[in-house]
Amino acid sequence: MSGPDAPDSTDWRVFRATGRAPGEPSRLPGPPPWRRFGGGPPLLPPPDDPEAALRRLGPGDHVPQLGPEQIDTVNAALLLRRPLLITGPPGIGKSTLAYLLSRELRLGRVLQWNIVSRTTLRDGLYAYDAIGRAQAIAAWQGAEQRTPADGGPPPALGDFITLGPLGTALLPYDRPRVLLVDELDKSDIDLPNDLLHVLENGSYDIPELVRDAARSARVHTDDPEQFAPVSGGRVECREFPVVLITSNGEREFPAAFRRRCLPLEMRALTREQLLAIVSGHLGSLPPDAEAMVDLFVRRVRAGGTHSLDQLLNAARLTTVDGFRAEGEGRKLIETLLRDLAKGR
Template sequence: MSLWPVYTGSNEPHDGIAELPDPPPWRAFDGAPLLAAPGPDGDGSPDRAHRARTYRATDQAVQLVNAALYLRRPLLVTGPPGSGKSSLAYAVARELRLGPVLRWNITSRTTLHDGLYQYDPLSRLYAAGRAASAPAPTPDPSAGGGDLQDHLRLGPLGTALLPYRHPRVLLIDEIDKSDLDLPNDLLHILEEGQYEIPELVRAARHTPEAEVMVDGTDERATVHGGRVRCNAFPFTVLTSNGEREFPPAFLRRCVTLRLRQPQGAHLEEIVRAHLGEPDGQARDLIDRFLERGSGGELATDQLLNAIYLTGAARDLDSASRDELAEQLMPYLSPEPESDDF
């Protein structure tokens, strides 16, 4: 029997991912041999662990995360800075025990190749030169490329598409900062759930299997014939600040979640998760933050910073603490121009 929802937003880790039903026929993948998912203890980063533990998902976020999981589709998360877009990926990974998040930070120079794998031909050439100066070894029939695996590492996207038994979590952060071609370049990979490593394909006649390093660790995975195909489609979160439009062909392949700045009880719940029960001063700051939010763009972490710092600066008088809080909550976008003449 399948379980809905698999992701509950409760922040309580569980094994519900095992109850995820089979994918739709058009999103079924058969990569093999199956790999066990890495351990659930995260990537060792205290700040990311804190964000995962304290994230508070809205009802809409819970529903659309599950839609992406069930349909095996990427989740495009849009919203203003500080609305929790990237933290959502860490929260899902923690609750469903899917291991460390594979994070791919996008810039204007990022290419699809960067996310799939990195190959360093110069280090291989240097290694070959050192080997040539050493005493002649016994001839090796795999000389057509057996050493290639030592100079190649899978990127976050390439690692996520390995045939894991359960989905890995892949965070493609700030996709709207990419070159115009990257979203379209991603279409085939995310639709087919597979890719080739040409360097390994060429060497496959002599070296049909290669042990390649994966993203984020020194562990290795076996790649057969230079081809990688997923089994469990990765839970893929693409974040966007809404700075550009995406092509319709890209959008129709995604489940889209639009986050807004938290308000009222939700905002207070976030403060409570990070800093404990808000006192009178913290509640005043929450009210001021909400009031200021009507006049320009703010981020939730500005409020958290203000509450934490004014709480730590108890030796300051009330007016000085208010001024400090004001300086920590500037508008992130230009303030509206006055109509006065």
């Protein structure tokens, strides 16, 4: 790689927000002594998910959305092995940053944990299908009574445990996983505090496996068709994951939680950035794109709640053969670009 985006051996930054992956995976700087973890043995590299990155980032070159100070904040979080707490209005691209980081640093599939008001810490760590295991044991016992010689071993406990996005991110990979904790401000008031121990220690226990007579188990992970060994019921990372926590600012987080995160505020996109994003996602600018972007910018500046998805949907509609943006078509464009804060 050459040019302004080429790595500089004297530059402490490993992330430059270009969205272009180097030929070889970027080498991350070593963690501080207090952020080193001893999980193992190391697992194979995780699978990639280029289709998810394509949906989030578009097929063209990524349009820079971060300024120098914001890029430095991301690099500081990478260096210090601390979560990023990303704030900004809805639809501005907060969650997209996780896919940008994963592509540029070649860290594999993004693990996404979507938060709702009922979400608990255990939802992110693992799920145990107790009913499924009871049914499997009953079926096995019935088979044993019918054909004792062919019954086989009883169902393994690990077959009924599936690690969640957070639980998978804390497995002992040689390179950190990217974990997106989306819209934490929608959670129950206790969840940020519950996260503190896990984010500080990089480990957790699975009580069902701790109590199991077998010393090790093979469990499902959040990655499709992937498994991981767990010894003694304890999971500990080797490299602390790249954790991105998004918030729409619906409430404040406890000081103890904010102390463990680096704050990153996403700012409104400029007209030029919006035009470049539309062009990158659609391959070229539709004829009415500039007028549509100007309307979008005016509405955002007037204090409305609008999402980048709305603009991309409206722009895509104008590229369909036979669609006209005048008359009734104009009314449909207005509907797509409506203020989301006003309900319908």
